[in-house]
Amino acid sequence: GDSVTQMEGPVTLSEEAFLTINCTYTATGYPSLFWYVQYPGEGLQLLLKATKADDKGSNKGFEATYRKETTSFHLEKGSVQVSDSAVYFCALGDNNAGNMLTFGGGTRLMVKP
Amino acid sequence: EPEVTQTPSHQVTQMGQEVILRCVPISNHLYFYWYRQILGQKVEFLVSFYNNEISEKSEIFDDQFSVERPDGSNFTLKIRSTKLEDSAMYFCASSEVRVNTGELFFGEGSRLTVL
Numbered sequence: 001g002d003s004v005t006q007m008e009g010p011v012t013l014s015e016e017a018f019l020t021i022n023c024t025y026t027a028t029g030y031p032s033l034f035w036y037v038q039y040p041g042e043g044l045q046l047l048l049k050a051t052k053a054d055d056k057g058s059n060k061g062f063e064a065t066y067r068k069e070t071t072s073f074h075l076e077k078g079s080v081q082v083s084d085s086a087v088y089f090c091a092l093g094d095n096n097a098g099n100m101l102t103f104g105g106g107t108r109l110m111v112k113p
Numbered sequence: 114e115p116e117v118t119q120t121p122s123h124q125v126t127q128m129g130q131e132v133i134l135r136c137v138p139i140s141n142h143l144y145f146y147w148y149r150q151i152l153g154q155k156v157e158f159l160v161s162f163y164n165n166e167i168s169e170k171s172e173i174f175d176d177q178f179s180v181e182r183p184d185g186s187n188f189t190l191k192i193r194s195t196k197l198e199d200s201a202m203y204f205c206a207s208s209e210v211r212v213n214t215g216e217l218f219f220g221e222g223s224r225l226t227v228l
Contacts, residue, residue: 032213043117043204043219044156051214089156093213098169099144101212103156 002027002097006090006104013080013111021075021107023064023090031094033057033066033073034101038087047075047088080111115139119205119220126195127228134190134223136205145188146206146217147180149173156204162188195227 006023013019025031032051036044048057053068062077073090090104118137126132138145147159160170160180167180179191188207192199205220 036217036219041221043221044217045219046216049216093211095211095213099161099163099211099213100146100158100169100171101217102158103148105155 002102004104009108019077029096031092034091036089117220123224136188138207142207148204149201151201
Protein backbone atom coordinates (compact mmCIF):
# COMPACT_ATOMS: atom_id res chain seq x y z
CA GLY A 1 0.00 0.00 0.00
CA ASP A 2 0.86 3.67 -0.06
CA SER A 3 3.22 5.05 2.56
CA VAL A 4 5.10 8.23 3.44
CA THR A 5 8.35 8.40 5.35
CA GLN A 6 9.75 11.64 6.69
CA MET A 7 12.71 12.46 8.85
CA GLU A 8 12.18 12.24 12.56
CA GLY A 9 12.43 15.33 14.64
CA PRO A 10 12.76 17.46 16.43
CA VAL A 11 14.76 19.64 14.11
CA THR A 12 16.23 22.59 15.97
CA LEU A 13 17.59 25.54 13.99
CA SER A 14 18.64 29.09 14.64
CA GLU A 15 16.72 31.90 12.99
CA GLU A 16 17.75 32.51 9.34
CA ALA A 17 19.18 29.00 8.97
CA PHE A 18 18.41 26.82 5.95
CA LEU A 19 15.78 24.15 6.43
CA THR A 20 15.39 20.78 4.75
CA ILE A 21 12.86 18.18 5.88
CA ASN A 22 13.14 14.98 3.90
CA CYS A 23 10.09 13.09 2.65
CA THR A 24 9.94 9.95 0.51
CA TYR A 25 6.90 8.03 -0.58
CA THR A 26 5.66 4.74 -1.96
CA ALA A 27 2.54 4.69 -4.09
CA THR A 28 0.92 2.38 -6.59
CA GLY A 29 -0.41 5.14 -8.84
CA TYR A 30 0.54 8.71 -9.65
CA PRO A 31 -0.13 10.56 -6.44
CA SER A 32 -0.40 14.21 -5.60
CA LEU A 33 1.98 15.29 -2.85
CA PHE A 34 1.38 17.72 -0.02
CA TRP A 35 2.99 19.39 2.94
CA TYR A 36 0.71 20.25 5.84
CA VAL A 37 1.75 22.32 8.86
CA GLN A 38 0.35 22.26 12.38
CA TYR A 39 1.05 25.28 14.56
CA PRO A 40 0.70 24.86 18.33
CA GLY A 41 -2.93 24.51 19.38
CA GLU A 42 -4.25 24.48 15.81
CA GLY A 43 -5.37 21.93 13.23
CA LEU A 44 -3.32 20.85 10.24
CA GLN A 45 -3.36 23.30 7.34
CA LEU A 46 -2.14 22.97 3.80
CA LEU A 47 1.27 24.57 3.22
CA LEU A 48 1.91 23.58 -0.40
CA LYS A 49 1.20 20.87 -2.93
CA ALA A 50 2.34 19.40 -6.26
CA THR A 51 0.14 17.26 -8.44
CA LYS A 52 2.58 15.82 -11.00
CA ALA A 53 6.24 14.98 -11.48
CA ASP A 54 8.68 17.94 -11.59
CA ASP A 55 6.04 20.34 -10.25
CA LYS A 56 7.29 22.70 -7.55
CA GLY A 57 4.92 23.75 -4.80
CA SER A 58 5.70 26.94 -2.92
CA ASN A 59 4.17 29.09 -0.20
CA LYS A 60 5.43 31.45 2.52
CA GLY A 61 9.04 30.93 1.40
CA PHE A 62 8.77 27.13 1.59
CA GLU A 63 9.33 25.00 -1.51
CA ALA A 64 9.14 21.34 -2.44
CA THR A 65 9.70 19.65 -5.81
CA TYR A 66 7.94 16.45 -6.83
CA ARG A 67 10.75 14.06 -7.83
CA LYS A 68 9.35 10.91 -9.36
CA GLU A 69 12.78 9.36 -10.03
CA THR A 70 13.70 9.48 -6.34
CA THR A 71 10.07 9.30 -5.04
CA SER A 72 10.77 12.33 -2.89
CA PHE A 73 9.15 15.63 -1.95
CA HIS A 74 11.63 17.35 0.37
CA LEU A 75 10.57 20.58 2.05
CA GLU A 76 13.02 23.49 1.99
CA LYS A 77 13.18 27.05 3.19
CA GLY A 78 16.14 29.35 2.75
CA SER A 79 15.80 31.32 5.98
CA VAL A 80 13.57 30.12 8.80
CA GLN A 81 11.89 32.35 11.35
CA VAL A 82 10.82 31.70 14.92
CA SER A 83 7.22 31.79 13.67
CA ASP A 84 7.92 28.72 11.50
CA SER A 85 8.14 26.58 14.62
CA ALA A 86 5.50 23.90 14.08
CA VAL A 87 5.01 20.27 13.12
CA TYR A 88 5.29 19.56 9.39
CA PHE A 89 3.51 16.61 7.77
CA CYS A 90 4.24 15.20 4.33
CA ALA A 91 1.26 13.49 2.70
CA LEU A 92 0.16 11.87 -0.52
CA GLY A 93 -3.20 11.53 -2.22
CA ASP A 94 -3.48 8.58 -4.57
CA ASN A 95 -6.68 8.22 -6.54
CA ASN A 96 -6.00 4.49 -6.85
CA ALA A 97 -6.20 4.25 -3.07
CA GLY A 98 -9.43 6.20 -2.72
CA ASN A 99 -10.35 9.66 -1.50
CA MET A 100 -7.93 9.92 1.42
CA LEU A 101 -4.51 11.26 2.30
CA THR A 102 -1.68 9.12 3.63
CA PHE A 103 0.46 11.04 6.09
CA GLY A 104 4.01 10.73 7.27
CA GLY A 105 4.79 10.78 10.96
CA GLY A 106 5.38 14.52 11.19
CA THR A 107 8.57 16.47 11.91
CA ARG A 108 8.68 18.99 14.69
CA LEU A 109 10.67 22.13 13.82
CA MET A 110 11.92 24.40 16.57
CA VAL A 111 13.49 27.71 15.54
CA LYS A 112 15.44 29.61 18.17
CA PRO A 113 16.05 33.38 18.02
CA GLU B 114 -12.50 32.71 7.09
CA PRO B 115 -14.58 29.51 7.16
CA GLU B 116 -13.24 26.79 9.40
CA VAL B 117 -13.94 23.30 10.65
CA THR B 118 -14.93 23.26 14.30
CA GLN B 119 -14.77 20.29 16.66
CA THR B 120 -16.19 19.59 20.10
CA PRO B 121 -15.19 18.69 22.70
CA SER B 122 -11.55 19.72 22.64
CA HIS B 123 -10.77 17.11 25.28
CA GLN B 124 -12.81 14.22 26.63
CA VAL B 125 -11.88 11.77 29.35
CA THR B 126 -13.91 8.57 29.54
CA GLN B 127 -13.87 5.17 31.17
CA MET B 128 -13.13 2.06 29.13
CA GLY B 129 -16.32 0.58 27.72
CA GLN B 130 -18.20 3.87 27.59
CA GLU B 131 -19.66 5.37 24.43
CA VAL B 132 -18.16 8.56 23.09
CA ILE B 133 -19.48 10.95 20.45
CA LEU B 134 -17.14 13.47 18.87
CA ARG B 135 -18.77 16.30 16.99
CA CYS B 136 -17.67 18.33 14.00
CA VAL B 137 -19.11 21.15 11.93
CA PRO B 138 -17.47 21.05 8.49
CA ILE B 139 -17.20 24.04 6.19
CA SER B 140 -20.69 24.68 4.86
CA ASN B 141 -20.17 24.31 1.10
CA HIS B 142 -17.91 21.26 1.35
CA LEU B 143 -19.11 17.91 0.06
CA TYR B 144 -16.57 15.45 1.50
CA PHE B 145 -16.04 14.76 5.19
CA TYR B 146 -13.39 12.77 7.00
CA TRP B 147 -12.13 11.57 10.33
CA TYR B 148 -8.45 11.01 11.02
CA ARG B 149 -6.72 10.16 14.26
CA GLN B 150 -3.26 10.50 15.71
CA ILE B 151 -2.12 8.37 18.59
CA LEU B 152 0.49 10.25 20.61
CA GLY B 153 3.85 10.10 18.86
CA GLN B 154 2.51 8.21 15.85
CA LYS B 155 1.29 9.00 12.34
CA VAL B 156 -1.92 10.76 11.39
CA GLU B 157 -4.12 7.84 10.26
CA PHE B 158 -7.15 7.87 8.01
CA LEU B 159 -10.32 6.46 9.55
CA VAL B 160 -13.23 7.18 7.22
CA SER B 161 -14.50 9.40 4.42
CA PHE B 162 -18.13 10.37 3.87
CA TYR B 163 -19.84 11.67 0.77
CA ASN B 164 -23.43 11.99 -0.35
CA ASN B 165 -24.69 10.80 3.04
CA GLU B 166 -22.79 7.56 3.09
CA ILE B 167 -19.37 6.17 3.89
CA SER B 168 -17.21 6.18 0.77
CA GLU B 169 -14.04 4.67 2.23
CA LYS B 170 -12.92 3.35 5.57
CA SER B 171 -9.68 1.97 6.93
CA GLU B 172 -9.03 -1.24 8.85
CA ILE B 173 -9.06 0.82 12.03
CA PHE B 174 -12.71 1.76 11.44
CA ASP B 175 -14.26 -1.43 12.77
CA ASP B 176 -17.76 -2.13 14.07
CA GLN B 177 -17.09 -0.06 17.18
CA PHE B 178 -16.99 3.09 15.07
CA SER B 179 -19.80 4.84 13.22
CA VAL B 180 -20.31 8.21 11.57
CA GLU B 181 -23.40 10.22 10.99
CA ARG B 182 -24.46 13.52 9.47
CA PRO B 183 -27.71 13.94 11.37
CA ASP B 184 -28.83 17.40 10.40
CA GLY B 185 -26.96 18.68 7.36
CA SER B 186 -24.38 20.61 9.37
CA ASN B 187 -22.93 18.31 12.05
CA PHE B 188 -20.73 15.32 11.32
CA THR B 189 -20.23 12.96 14.23
CA LEU B 190 -17.93 10.08 15.07
CA LYS B 191 -19.26 7.59 17.61
CA ILE B 192 -17.16 5.00 19.39
CA ARG B 193 -19.56 2.48 20.91
CA SER B 194 -17.41 0.88 23.58
CA THR B 195 -14.09 2.63 24.05
CA LYS B 196 -10.85 0.76 24.59
CA LEU B 197 -7.59 2.02 26.06
CA GLU B 198 -6.02 2.00 22.59
CA ASP B 199 -8.66 4.45 21.33
CA SER B 200 -6.88 7.21 23.24
CA ALA B 201 -5.76 9.62 20.54
CA MET B 202 -6.33 13.01 18.95
CA TYR B 203 -9.22 12.77 16.51
CA PHE B 204 -9.27 15.22 13.61
CA CYS B 205 -12.31 16.04 11.53
CA ALA B 206 -11.72 17.41 8.06
CA SER B 207 -13.70 18.49 5.03
CA SER B 208 -13.01 19.27 1.40
CA GLU B 209 -14.80 20.78 -1.55
CA VAL B 210 -13.35 18.29 -4.02
CA ARG B 211 -11.52 14.98 -3.80
CA VAL B 212 -8.37 15.35 -1.72
CA ASN B 213 -5.79 14.39 -4.30
CA THR B 214 -6.63 17.51 -6.29
CA GLY B 215 -7.85 19.89 -3.64
CA GLU B 216 -7.23 20.98 -0.10
CA LEU B 217 -8.24 19.24 3.09
CA PHE B 218 -9.38 21.58 5.87
CA PHE B 219 -8.86 20.26 9.38
CA GLY B 220 -10.39 21.09 12.72
CA GLU B 221 -8.22 21.61 15.77
CA GLY B 222 -8.88 18.10 17.00
CA SER B 223 -10.60 16.37 19.90
CA ARG B 224 -8.31 14.66 22.37
CA LEU B 225 -9.83 11.45 23.71
CA THR B 226 -8.37 9.89 26.84
CA VAL B 227 -9.67 6.44 27.79
CA LEU B 228 -8.94 5.33 31.35
